[in-house]
Amino acid sequence: MHIKLYQYHIRPENEQELLLIQQKAGQIYRKYIDVHTKMLKNMIDETKWTEISFFKSVEDYQNKLPLINSNPDIQELYRRFESLLISDIVEEDYEDWL
Template structure:
């Protein structure tokens, strides 16, 4: 499984707008990819969010993401999303591969 992890800070008074944008973007992604995304808000810093998306594999993701990113609606939603980021904060992005751990026999 291929995993994308993003971290960013959303203005506290813009959370409802953020969630609306993510719902619309998720709907677009799901039309093209088998993806499951979780959005986590920090308990220690309510502006800090983590977004974890899992995909079947990296090849499928790479094959499709260019087409998704060319859609006008995604471009518009991303611009709106960027306007919600806390001033001076960056969006971090990391890639992971899920590793299955087999249970040890006793």
């Protein structure tokens, strides 16, 4: 299993927009690839969010990502997402061992 972890900060007043963007993006991703995503909001820093996405394999992720990124709707959603950010995005890759 391949796991992508993203951490970023947004203003609290943009939470509903973030969740709407993530919901729409998830629908697009699932047209191309089997993915399950968890959205976590930090309990101490209300601006900090962690997104964890689970994919079948790194190969599956790498093969399908170009198709997903070529979708004009996903490009527009990413632009909207970027407009919400008040920090850089921290991106990490993991593999499941258990």
